[in-house]
Amino acid sequence: MSYSTLLTTLENGIFTITINRPDKLNALNKDVFTDLDNAADEIQNNPAIQSAIITGAGSKAFVAGADITEFAGLSKAEAMALSKKGQVIFFKIENSSKPIIAAVNGFALGGGCELAMACHFRIASDNAKFGQPEVNLGLIPGYGGTQRLTQLIGKGRAIELLISGNMIDATVALQYGLVNYVVPADELLNKAITILSFINTKAPIAIAGAIQAANAVYDETKDGYATEINVFGECFATEDMKEGTNAFLEKRKANFKGK
Numbered sequence: 001m002s003y004s005t006l007l008t009t010l011e012n013g014i015f016t017i018t019i020n021r022p023d024k025l026n027a028l029n030k031d032v033f034t035d036l037d038n039a040a041d042e043i044q045n046n047p048a049i050q051s052a053i054i055t056g057a058g059s060k061a062f063v064a065g066a067d068i069t070e071f072a073g074l075s076k077a078e079a080m081a082l083s084k085k086g087q088v089i090f091f092k093i094e095n096s097s098k099p100i101i102a103a104v105n106g107f108a109l110g111g112g113c114e115l116a117m118a119c120h121f122r123i124a125s126d127n128a129k130f131g132q133p134e135v136n137l138g139l140i141p142g143y144g145g146t147q148r149l150t151q152l153i154g155k156g157r158a159i160e161l162l163i164s165g166n167m168i169d170a171t172v173a174l175q176y177g178l179v180n181y182v183v184p185a186d187e188l189l190n191k192a193i194t195i196l197s198f199i200n201t202k203a204p205i206a207i208a209g210a211i212q213a214a215n216a217v218y219d220e221t222k223d224g225y226a227t228e229i230n231v232f233g234e235c236f237a238t239e240d241m242k243e244g245t246n247a248f249l250e251k252r253k254a255n256f257k258g259k
Contacts, residue, residue, distance in 0.1 A: 001038060001039075001042050003035040003038065003039065004031055004035060005019065005020055005021055005029075005031045005032045005035045006018065006019060006020060006032075006035045006036070006039060007020045007057065008039065010046075010048060010049060012197065012200075013048065013049065013050035013051065013200050014049075014050065014051055014052065014053065014193060014196050014197070014200070015042070015043055015046075015049040015051070015052040015053070016052070016053045016055070016189070017036075017039050017052060017053065017054045017055070018055050018056065018057050019032060019036075019054070019055070019056045019057060019062075019063055020057045021057070022056075022057040022058035022060070022061075024064075024067065025056075025058075025060060025061035025063070025064030025065075025106075025107060026056040026057060026058070026061050026062065026063045026064065026112070027063065027064055027065055027066060027067040027068075027111075027112075028063055028065070028066045028067060028086075028111040028112070028115070029066075029067035029069075029070055030070060032067075033085065033086065033089055036089055036093070036115075037089045037092065040089065040092040040093050040096060041092075043096055043098055043100065044092075044096055044097065044098065049098060050098060050196075050200045050204065051098050051099040051100070051101075051196040051199060051200055052096075052098065052099070052100045052101070053100075053101050053102075053103050053189065053192045053193070053196065054093075054100060054101070054102050054103070054115065054116075054119060055102070055103040055104075055105060055188070055189065055192075056104075056105055056106065056112075058105075058106070059105060059106060059127075059185060060106045060107065061105070061106040061107040061108075061112070062102070062103075062104040062105050062106055062107065062108040062112050062115075062116060062128070063107075063108060063109075063111060063112025063115055063116075064106075064107040064108075064109050064110075064112055065107075065109045065110030065111050065112055065133075066110055066111040068137070071137075079142070082142065083142035083143065086111070086114075086142060086143035086144075087142075087143055087144050090114060090115065090118035090143050090144050091118075091144075093115075093118045093119060094118045094119075094120075094215065095211075095212075095215060096120075096211070097207075097208035097211060097212070098204075098207070098208070099120050099196065099199055099207065099211070100119045100120050101119055101120065101121060101122070101123060101192050101195065101196060102115070102116040102117075102119035102121075102122040102123070103123050103125075103188050103189055103191075103192045104116050104122055104123065104124045104125065104128045104130075104170075104179070104188075105125045105127075105128065105185060105188055106125065106127060106128060106129070107128075107129050108128060108129070108130050108131075109129070109130070109131045109132070109133055109167070110131075110132060110133060110134055110141065110145075111141075111143055111145075113130050113131060113132055113141075113145060113149075114132075114141055114143040114144055114145040114148070115143070116130070117144070117145065117148040117149065117152060117178075118143075118144065118148065120211065121179075121180045122173075122178065122179040122180060123179060123180060123181045123182075123183065123188060123191055123192050123195070124170040124173055124174070124179040124181070124182050124183075124188075125170065125182070125183065125184065125185035125188045126170055126182055126183065126184055126185060127170070127185055128169070128170040128173070128179075128182075129167045129168065129169055129170070130167065130168050130169075130170075130173050130178060131161060131165065131166060131167035131168065132145050132146075132149060132161055132162050132165070133165040133166075133167070134165070135162065135163060135164070135165045136165045140162065141162070145162075146158075146162060147218075149161065149162065149178075151218055152176075152177060152178055153176040153177055153178055154176075157176055170182045201256075202256065203235075203238075203240040203241070203243075203244060203254070203256040203258070204240070204256065204258035205234075205235065205238050205240055205258060205259075206235055206238075206240065206241075206244075209231035209232075209234065209235060210231075212227065212231060213227050213228045213231050216228075238259060239257060239259040240254075240256045240257065240258065240259060243255060243256060243257070244256070
């Protein structure tokens with residue numbers, strides 16, 4: 001699949017998506033949203049893809065925010081539709097059955113922070129900065145940022161960032177639990193690839209089930225414990241479970257097929 005705003009590569013089962021608008025600090029506009037929507041579908045539907053990385057082109061920004069030029073003149077109804085569209089795309093990323101890591105290089109602000117938080121977890125370069133500065137525009141985050149930031153770092157810290165518009169650096173983001181690792185900028189992608197290469201050796205159906213069950217914690221329409229019971233049972237019907245247990249008992253490395 002071809003994209004107008006994304007660069008993509010697929011190597012050893014890892015699909016790397018680079019948002020490619022460095023002159024605009026990779027700001028999210030309509031075209032980027034369309035491409036991210038299609039890329040999320042490609043991740044889900046392409047059996048050659050086991051996992052994915054989302055990052056930004058250049059050294060300055062992951063995504064520095066939404067393209068504010070597209071906000072001008074929007075009515076309330078149009079703004080709500082834009083928010084809904086962004087949320088739907090980010091839900092698709094969050095609920096992907098294949099792991100998606102955000103490799104955050106530089107600024108992850110506004111919609112960029114929201115995109116990073118929609119990924120399953122985040123790795124940051126040591127020059128990364130995170131924030132939801134929408135209050136400076138008389139706005140609030142519209143792509144799930146108020147919800148995911150609170151889930152990830154807690155209500156008190158989240159509200160402080162949301163109503164101050166302040167940025168935090170990578171060290172503080174690590175302390176808050178917003179990111180899993182902080183590494184030098186030139187090691188960022190290698191770190192993400194190393195993690196995913198290891199994850200890719202695990203059972204794909206079990207990985208998808210773990211993501212589904214963990215996401216159910218924050219879904220008010222689901223009973224997370226019931227989801228866990230169901231997924232746990234479903235795993236027992238897979239060839240991967242038989243292979244995994246046999247490999248353990250035979251003291252050998254499992255060879256999972258995703259069946």
